[in-house]
Amino acid sequence: MSFHWRWDFTFEIMPRLLWATLNTLMAAGLGYAIAMVLGLGLALAQRSRFRLLTLAVRELVEFIRSTPLVLQIFFVFYVGPQFGIRLSPWVSGMAAIGLHYSAYLSEVYRGGLASVPRGQWEACIALNMTARQTYLRVILPQALPPALAGMGNYLVGILKDTPMLSVIGVAELMQTANAIGSESYRYLEPYTLVGVIFLAISLPVAGLVRLFEIRVRRKLGMR
Template sequence: MNGFDWDWQFTFEVMPTILEAAKVTLLATLLGSCLAIVVGLSFALLRRSGFFLVRSITYWIVEFVRSTPLLVQIFFLYYVMPEFGISMSPLLTGVLALGLHYGAYLSEVFRSGIDGVEKGQWEASRALNLSVFDTYKDIVLPQALRPMIPATGNYIIAMFKETPQLSAITLLEMLQVAKIIGSENFRYLEPFTLVGVLYLLFSLIAAYGIHCVERRFPKEGITLK
C-alpha cells in the first residue's frame, strides 16, 4: 500500500456491490423521510392542541428526541426494545429511528410554517364555520406548505448523510459495505472514495430537486379550483 496509486480495475470490481448497498441507503432515507414527515406533522399539530397536557407532553417528547444523539436512539430501539418483546430488523429499526429523530426536527419546521399563515385566514375559516379539520386541510396546510419546502429538504438531505450511523446496528448500507470490502481486500481508498462520491452525487441531485420543487410550487400554496 503506497499512497495514491488508484486502481481502476478494483474500482469497477467493487462498484456493483457498493451500488447495491446504495439502494439500502436510499431505501432507508426514503422510508425514513416519509415517516419523519408524518411524525413531524403529527407533533406540529399536537403542539397546537387545545389541551395544555397534550401540548406540553408533545413539547417534551420533541425536546427529548432532539436533545439525545441519534445513535443512542438507534441503539435503544435495536438492543433495548427486544427486552420488551419488540425486536425489529436493522432496516426497520433504522427507518424508525431516523423517522422519529428527524420527525422531531421537522415538527419545528412545520410549526413555523403553520404559524406563518395569516391570522385572517383562521378568522375567515371560523366565520364560515369550517371545522378545525377542514381549516387545516383546505385552508392552512395548502398555504403553509411552500415555506416548509427548503428546510424540509435540508433535513432530508441531512438524514441521508446520517444513514451510516445505521451501520452500528449491522445494516448493510453503503459505508458498512465499503468497510467490509476494504478489510477483505486491504484496500480502502477506492471503496471509501466511491462512497463519498456517491453521497456527494445524491446530495447534489436531491438539493437540485428540492430547488426545482420550490421554484415550481405556486406562491399561494396548493391551488384549489
C-alpha cells in the same frame, strides 16, 4: 496495504457499492416518508388546547433534537429485545431515523402553520367549519408551500445520516464499504468511493432543492 489506487479493484467493487446505494436511497426515502407523517402529528399536537399535551410534545421534540441519532438508533435496536420485542435492523433503523427527523420536520411545519394569517382561522370559525375541515381545506394548503424549502434541506440531511444505520448492520453503503474493507484489507477505494457516491447524489439534490425553493417563492409572490 498501500496508497496505490487500484482501478481493477475499483471496478470489481463498484457493482456492489452501487447496489448498496439503492439501499441507502431506499432508507432515506422510507425514513423521510415516516418523518413527514409523524412530524405533522408532532406539529399539530403542539397546537392542541390541552396544555399538558402541548408541553409534553414540545419537550419530546427538544429531547429528540438534542440527542445523537446514532445513540437513538442503538436505543431502539437494543431496548426492544430486553422486553421481548425483536425488531429487525431495517425496522428499528427506519423507526429511529424517522422519529429523529420527524422532530426536525415538525419545527418546519410549525413555522409554516404560524405563517398562516389569523384571519384565515377566524374565517373558518365564521363559516362554522369543523376542525378537520379547517385544517384540511384551509390551513394546511396554505401552511405547506412555505415549509417546502425547509423540508428539502432535511431530505438532504436524512440522506447524509443514513451511514449511521451501518452500526446496527443495515446493508447500506457504509456497511458494504466496511465489509469490503474487512474482506480485502483495502480501505482506500471503498471509503473514497462512498464519499464520491455521496457527493454525486447530494450535490445535485441540494441544487434541485435550491431551484425548487426559488420557484415556490416566486409562486407565492415572495421574491
